[in-house]
Amino acid sequence: MFRLTAIWEAFRVATASLRSNKLRTALTLVGIVVGVAAVIAVVTIIKGLNQTVAQTFSSQGSTVFTISKNPQIIKSREDFIKFNRRKDVTHEDAEAITRLCTACWRVGIAANAVETVKYADQKAENVRIRGVDPTTMFDIDGVTINVGRIWTESEGAAGRDICVIGPDMLKNLFSDAPADRALGNEIRIDGRPYTIVGVLEPLGSIFGFSRDNVVYIPYSTYQRAYGGRRSLVTFIQVQTTDQLEAAEDQVRTIMRSRRHTPPDAEDEGFALETQDVFLNLYGSATSNIYIVTIGVAAISLVVGGIVVMNIMLVSVTERTKEIGIRKAIGARRKDILTQFLIEAVTVTAIGGAIGVATGFGLAYVISALIGFPLLVSVASAVLGVGVSSVVGIASGLWPAWRAARLDPIEALRAE
Amino acid sequence: MSDATLTLIPPESVTTPRVEVNGHDPRMLISMRNIWKTYQMGTEKVHALHGVSFDIPRGEYIAIIGPSGSGKSTLMNLIGCLDTPSEGEYWLNGKNVSEMDDDELARIRNQEVGFVFQTFNLLARATALHNVELPLIYGGVGASQRHEMAKKALQAVDLTERMTHKPNELSGGQRQRVAIARALVNHPSILLADEPTGALDSHTSMEIMDLFERLHSEGNTIIVVTHEHDIAARAHRVISIRDGLIEKDERIR
Numbered sequence: 087m088f089r090l091t092a093i094w095e096a097f098r099v100a101t102a103s104l105r106s107n108k109l110r111t112a113l114t115l116v117g118i119v120v121g122v123a124a125v126i127a128v129v130t131i132i133k134g135l136n137q138t139v140a141q142t143f144s145s146q147g148s149t150v151f152t153i154s155k156n157p158q159i160i161k162s163r164e165d166f167i168k169f170n171r172r173k174d175v176t177h178e179d180a181e182a183i184t185r186l187c188t189a190c191w192r193v194g195i196a197a198n199a200v201e202t203v204k205y206a207d208q209k210a211e212n213v214r215i216r217g218v219d220p221t222t223m224f225d226i227d228g229v230t231i232n233v234g235r236i237w238t239e240s241e242g243a244a245g246r247d248i249c250v251i252g253p254d255m256l257k258n259l260f261s262d263a264p265a266d267r268a269l270g271n272e273i274r275i276d277g278r279p280y281t282i283v284g285v286l287e288p289l290g291s292i293f294g295f296s297r298d299n300v301v302y303i304p305y306s307t308y309q310r311a312y313g314g315r316r317s318l319v320t321f322i323q324v325q326t327t328d329q330l331e332a333a334e335d336q337v338r339t340i341m342r343s344r345r346h347t348p349p350d351a352e353d354e355g356f357a358l359e360t361q362d363v364f365l366n367l368y369g370s371a372t373s374n375i376y377i378v379t380i381g382v383a384a385i386s387l388v389v390g391g392i393v394v395m396n397i398m399l400v401s402v403t404e405r406t407k408e409i410g411i412r413k414a415i416g417a418r419r420k421d422i423l424t425q426f427l428i429e430a431v432t433v434t435a436i437g438g439a440i441g442v443a444t445g446f447g448l449a450y451v452i453s454a455l456i457g458f459p460l461l462v463s464v465a466s467a468v469l470g471v472g473v474s475s476v477v478g479i480a481s482g483l484w485p486a487w488r489a490a491r492l493d494p495i496e497a498l499r500a501e
Numbered sequence: 502m503s504d505a506t507l508t509l510i511p512p513e514s515v516t517t518p519r520v521e522v523n524g525h526d527p528r529m530l531i532s533m534r535n536i537w538k539t540y541q542m543g544t545e546k547v548h549a550l551h552g553v554s555f556d557i558p559r560g561e562y563i564a565i566i567g568p569s570g571s572g573k574s575t576l577m578n579l580i581g582c583l584d585t586p587s588e589g590e591y592w593l594n595g596k597n598v599s600e601m602d603d604d605e606l607a608r609i610r611n612q613e614v615g616f617v618f619q620t621f622n623l624l625a626r627a628t629a630l631h632n633v634e635l636p637l638i639y640g641g642v643g644a645s646q647r648h649e650m651a652k653k654a655l656q657a658v659d660l661t662e663r664m665t666h667k668p669n670e671l672s673g674g675q676r677q678r679v680a681i682a683r684a685l686v687n688h689p690s691i692l693l694a695d696e697p698t699g700a701l702d703s704h705t706s707m708e709i710m711d712l713f714e715r716l717h718s719e720g721n722t723i724i725v726v727t728h729e730h731d732i733a734a735r736a737h738r739v740i741s742i743r744d745g746l747i748e749k750d751e752r753i754r
Contacts, residue, residue, distance in 0.1 A: 095638045102626050411622045414583060415683065416611020416639040418604045494583045498622065 092421050093428065100429035103401065111433065114397050117390025118437025118477065119444060122470045124383040126445025127452070132372055133461040134453050139368055148361060149191075149324050150226055151334060153179070153341065155317040157357035159367055172355050173345060174317035177219075177305075183320060186340050189333035192323040194223035195305060199312055203255065203301060204274045210258035214300045215275060217308020224250075224302070226321045233265035234284030237304055245306035249273065250284040252300035275301065278311055291457055334358060387473070390437070391481035398430050398485035409489050410497025423490040430482025431475050438474025442467045525592035530690055530722055531557040531580065536589035538575050538745075549575040550586070550745045557724070559690075562717040564733035565726045567742035574695075576742060577726040581616060581693045582609045594690045611640050615684025619696035621676040623668040629655065629679045630664040636687045654682040658712065674705035681712065685721070692716065694725045698732055710735050 104111045156169045177195060184193040199215045218224070221236045237248050251268065260268050265285040272279045280303060289297040303311075305318075324333045338358060341347075347355050402409070409422055417425075446462055453460045525532040538550040549572045557563055567573035578584040579591060582598055585606070591599045594613055601609065615636075616622075623632045633651040642650065655664055658678040668676050677697060684692055694713070698706035714735065717723050725736060733739050734753065741749040 091638055091641055091643070106626060407622070408624060411624060412635070412639070413607065414581070414610060414616050414622070415636045416607050416687075418607040418639070420604075421607075421639060495578050498583075498618070 092424060096421075096425040096428040097432065099425055100432045103405075103429060104433060110397060114393055114433050115437040115440065117386065117393045118434050118474050119441040121383045121387035121390050122438045122441025122474050123444035123448060124386065125380060125473075126442050126466055126470050127448040128376065128379040128383070129466045130446060130449035130461060130463070131452055132376060133463065134449070134458045135372065137461060138458040139365070148327050149330065151322055151330065151337075151358060151360040153183070153320040153322065153337060154357050154359070157359055168353060169357075172353070175320055175356060177318070179341065179344060180318075180320045182344055183322065183337055183340055187322070187333060187336045189324060189329050189336050190322050191325040191329075192222045192226050192321075194226050194321045195219055195318045196223055196227075196321060197305065197308055197312070197318040199308075201275050203259065205255075205259035205271065208259040208261075210255060210299070212299065213255070213275075215308070216300055216302050217305040217312070218302055219305030223321065226323045229289065229302075230287045231284045232287040234269045234282070236284055242304035243306060245304060245310050247278060247280045247307060248283050248304070249275075249280040250286060250302040251282055252286050252296075252298040252302075253288040254296050254299040255301065256285065273301075275303075276311065280307075330360070387477050390434075390474075391477040394430055394434060394478060395481035395485060397433075398426060398482050399488070401429070402426060402485045402489040405489075406492060406497050406500035409492050410494050410500065413492070413494035414498060419490040422492075423486045426486035426489050427479060427482045430486065431478035434474040434478030434481075435471055438471040441474065442470040445470065525590065525597075526556055527595060528558065529556040529592070530559040530561075530594055531555075532590075532592040533579075534590040534592075536576075536579065536586045536591060538572070538579065538584070539587040548745055550579075552589070553742075553745070553747055554589075555740060555747060555750060557691075557722065559722055560717075560720055561738060562713070562723045562736045563725070563738045563740065564736035565724065565740045565742060566728060566730065566733040567748075568728060571742045572745040573726055573728075573742045575745075577693065577695055577724075580691070580724060581614050582606045607639075611636055612687060613690040615681075615687065615689040615692045617677070617680050617684050617692065617694035617697045619699035621668070621673075621680045621700070623676055623679055623683075625668055628665050628667055629660060629671065629682075632668070632679055633683045633686050636683060640687055650686055651682070654686040655679070657685065657716075658682045672705075673701050674708055677701060677705075677709055678712065681709075681716075685716070690722060692721050692723045694723070696727055696729075697725060698727075698729070706732070 153175055155172050155175050160166050160169065180193060180195045183190060187193070196216055196218045198217075200212055201215050203210045203213045216227075218227075219242060220239060221242060224230070224236055231250070232253070234250070236250060237246065241248060251273070253265075255273070256262060256265060256268055259273060260271075268282050268285060271282050273282060274280070280301070286298070286300075286302075291297060322333060322337060324330050338354075341356055342354070345355055409417075412422065412425075446460075446467075449462075450460050525534065533553055533555050536550055536553040537548065540547045540549060553572075553576065565573050565576060575584070579586055582593070582601075583606075585591075585601065586599050589599065590597060593609065596609065596613075598606070598609060610616075623629075624635070627635070630648070630651050633654050634647050637647040637650060652661070652664065655661055658681050660675060660678050660682065663671060663675060663679075668679070671679065677700075681692075684694075692713075697713075698709055701709060710732065713723055713725070717737075723736075725732065727733055737754040738752045739749070740747055741751075
């Protein structure tokens with residue numbers, strides 16, 4: 087009962103004192119608000135990104151790995167030169183894997199080009215042209231047909247000039263017409279006409295890059311249009327993740343035996359990669375951003391804490407007389423200590439709350455601009471207010487202790 | 502000590518029969534025994550009080566008078582438990598205050614002592630009612646009982662209508678009455694007033710002194726510390742301090 091009464095009194099005194107010094111309180115708050123808002127915004131944005139990235143890669147899934155000449159991430163110039171000396175991964179390699187790998191479920195090949203696509207007087211730029219074979223590559227890529235159909239295997243083998251378009255093509259070439267209106271029309275890529283046989287379901291965008299800005303064509307067609315002796319990427323999918331390792335081993339053996347690579351060769355001669363490569367790169371990149379931003383925010387919180395401490399010291403000095411009065415009528419050390427601690431914590435907790443709101447607001451604006459989901463987490467809000475309250479205690483402790491130790495006689499003498 | 506004919510009690514030689522239990526007289530509200538207060542000023546030791554002894558029974562109205570530098574402020578701080586003596590024993594309401602630590606002293610101040618200051622020392626931002634409630638807050642009294650007690654105390658000093666006013670909306674006399682209500686709200690053993698009329702005009706001073714008289718007649722023990730003889734003359738007993746010693750201890754009424 088006693089503690090509650092004293093704490094409530096301390097809280098009343100704290101809020102009254104904060105109200106009576108509005109400008110000072112506002113300036114004190116800024117330091118805390120900036121720090122907390124920065125943390126909340128970064129945490130929220132990165133959470134949103136994480137979710138987007140996780141969803142994106144899980145559409146292709148952890149059951150897929152690739153065989154290619156060059157790895158997707160090249161870390162040095164030496165590596166680049168080394169990888170360029172490797173043999174191309176060919177259609178025959180893919181056929182051998184299809185034939186020999188028993189743990190593999192689906193095998194396909196894909197090659198990409200970036201082109202401008204035209205229809206009538208409309209133009210779509212930087213479109214990814216993806217030559218694939220066989221049509222199971224659609225399944226491996228995790229894309230599905232919305233309207234129309236995929237080409238047949240015989241159409242594909244014949245190298246017909248047909249295509250399946252991503253939904254962005256509807257928007258950019260057909261003025262957002264319904265998907266079935268696009269079917270049967272001819273689009274031009276690099277001057278060649280292609281007949282649209284199907285339209286894909288939208289996948290959305292990641293980091294502002296649309297994943298629907300794509301045109302799928304049969305690999306034979308691609309080969310005729312862009313030349314055959316280009317290295318391609320072989321995609322291999324297993325049925326369940328626990329088969330992944332076995333499939334990888336088989337594929338490695340097949341590739342090495344086809345190329346007669348000695349067991350002690352310095353370079354394997356090809357890159358076997360799972361989507362983990364991306365996830366790992368992404369994870370390490372964002373974790374660095376995380377650490378750096380949280381570090382910067384922590385520094386601003388420390389600065390905010392010093393501001394609070396400074397203000398509290400001023401407050402204690404200004405209110406020496408008041409402390410003397412309170413002590414004279416029976417306030418104990420811990421009553422005075424509690425009073426000033428609560429005052430410090432009240433400022434920083436309010437600052438923390440405003441910071442949380444500002445941080446979510448910032449994250450909302452940024453996520454709306456870039457286009458990924460806003461994940462407001464209660465935990466980070468609680469953490470924001472909690473951490474700022476701890477800052478309040480840490481920075482208020484010394485001033486409060488000084489106040490509590492004041493000699494009542496001297497304090498009463500102060501003006 | 503209720504001997505009405507006793508007019509002079511020489512220091513160090515109290516003539517009334519005395520009962521000593523554990524070194525103090527249990528019948529007395531205040532029992533000071535050979536109190537010394539020494540301050541270290543640089544390398545020099547300054548004795549503000551050297552060997553002061555007196556008793557105050559319950560219900561007395563007493564003035565402590567002395568020029569500045571006489572040690573009367575030091576004595577007041579000791580009586581009010583704001584400080585402890587360097588030597589000697591101080592018994593207040595049966596408790597040996599001279600050996601208490603800070604927090605115990607705070608508790609004694611809260612329960613046993615009601616301060617009235619020259620400059621009122623009210624909290625500027627708080628209403629009269631809240632100012633009066635303050636000792637009860639530190640005493641751990643619940644909100645509803647607290648309001649009740651504070652209202653009664655303000656009633657006792659005729660300030661019921663000004664409860665919600667802040668000190669800057671009150672006159673000097675009204676402020677001092679709020680301070681007196683604050684001092685009395687916890688029913689302390691002593692009402693300790695330090696130059697209570699020092700900041701007031703003579704008319705208001707008389708009102709405050711009349712109020713003290715009334716409070717005394719209602720059974721309160723009142724100690725007024727002053728350097729003004731006409732204020733001291735309102736008391737029933739006057740202790741004169743000079744150079745850290747009791748010069749005179751006389752009953753005047």
